Amino acid sequence: MLTVTTERQGFEPWVPFGTLDFKSSAFDHSATSPKSDPISVTFSESMGFYILKRLFSLLPVLFGITLLVFGFLHLIPGDPAVVLLGERATPEQLAAVRAQLGLDRPLWVQYLAFLNSLFHLDLGTSIISGIPIADELKVRCPATFELAIAAMMVALIVGIPAGIIAAIRRNSWIDNLTMTGSLLGVSVPVYWLGLLLIYLFAVNLHWLPPSGRISVDQGFIFQPITGFYILDAVLQGNSTALMDGFAHLVLPAITLGTIPLAILARITRSSMLETLSQDYIRTAKAKGVPEFWVVCRHALKNALLPVTTIAGLQFGTLLGGAILTETIFAWPGIGSWIYQGILERDYPVVQGGVIFVAIAFVLVNALIDISYGFIDPRIQLR
């Protein structure tokens, strides 16, 4: 599909923004341009245009995010200068700090300065620790992503098979069990589940560590390369660190993965049920194809299409939802850092963390949308 569309790009003159505003047909050049043959694909229908359109649609949202985060920070009660210096600071000291932070300039100048520093990945420094936000993000980002990926693995590995089996054995005990389980999964407060898991598996059974990413003794020896501990341990061939890192990952990943697991099981089941009722499945069954092959070769491919979208959306949510899980397990990621920032009224930390997660969330969702265009070629023609 992709090769076809890219080859065709040269045939149609590309009018910039031609069909961006798809609500108004007046701008839709593809509708008026003559077509030589009915299956020709204009650029406005091509994959490249689809990706461009999706990326352009990000701009207003990203602009809004920066505006909102900037606004939040200036609505916060209390003077950042007072927070920084304490209540006993003299007016002269406060004025000096305000000038240093640029708080005495007009709001729009401050916003432009904020945007400018954002473009240069300069997010300021933490009031409490004095460490630049960008440096701290670099260290904490892999921890959050590692946890989110692990949680997603838990959700995919358990949720999708559970949903498929529930759909095939509809109304059986296994279907009822899956559906009850998934209902409980979306109803349970995950941090509570985390506390119960810690109590059971770490405190009582001593099977798994209760918190952190790596044991204290390992932490002194282990030198991370990428910051993804599991990957680093594999790269270094360090089996002790690998086992240790993995053991630390299990409980937080199960905790964080519970909600996406429940949602994926539900979506997979309903999507599978819909696919299994299609005519082509009936035909395959009538031809005498064994049920196992009907499911694996015919139904699965179509049934999993909506599942990929939901899985992608859930991955984005995991990045932000990790705040509670990371706090419970003392996981040194972005979530627990934001929590600390809230407790210490360290606004640059909260601002940096929130803006990072929001932008990551938007970008991940856009990537999912784009990849969905590759998986399901019908989507770009809509």
Place this chain on the structure above:
Amino acid sequence: MLTRAQQRFWQSTSGRIGAVLAISLVTLALLAPILHPYDPTTDRDYLARLVPPSSQHWFGTDALGRDLLTLIWYGIRTSLLISVVSVSLGFLIGVTLGLLAGYLGGRVDGVISWLTDILLAFPSILLAIAIVTVTGPSLQSAMIAIAIVQIPIYIRLTRSMVLSLREQEFVQAARAIGATPFQIVVQHILPASLAPLIVQASLSIGTATLEAAGLGFLGLGAQPPTPELGGMLADAFKGGYSLTSPWTTLFPGLFITLMVLAFNLLGDGLRDGLDPKG
């Protein structure tokens, strides 16, 4: 029509269980001051701290010697108050904006959809946290924060309903006999789109309860001495009692789950009853 919807509702197992659970919880919460008068400021028994569940204290006591059953009972009131108020607020604002965006279209739709996209760009708990950081932690702040988190959901839902109904024959007929846009929206489009909105509202009370407890757990919800389920979990977690006296964790969380479950089941049942296609 109504009776058929009621029939479908009561035929659905989720609906039945959800309705019974939700009605029991709401009744218990409403009757608490009559059945079990309680003053959070005087309730302390330092000689009975962290007592395990017994016939005297069914759910045990916490680190200040407070009866957990009583605290949970009143905590349910707080959680229900937060979720019902915030969902109502989010519903009203979201539906109004969704109607405007869907019916007026054009620039109004553009701006409202832009705002919706921005609000949806933040994971919900993060947005709630950001809002409470601005307004300062309190019961009211938690309500406002959770209401704002709910708004984009209702805007999207209402807008899509309006877009699909706007060109239907009954709306065109109303327009043809000279109904004003306000009449068309309020008397024709809104009633026709109510079913999925009601289903969403019930499900929203579930998620709002979870978000309220999450904010409470982070110390950003109702402030002490107001009993709140998430705050109780936070006390147990921060004090380390969750590891030594597990009942301080077990029961508050169990009741949060029960509340969320009740409204999720109710929502499923309402969907079966009101909106069988959806």
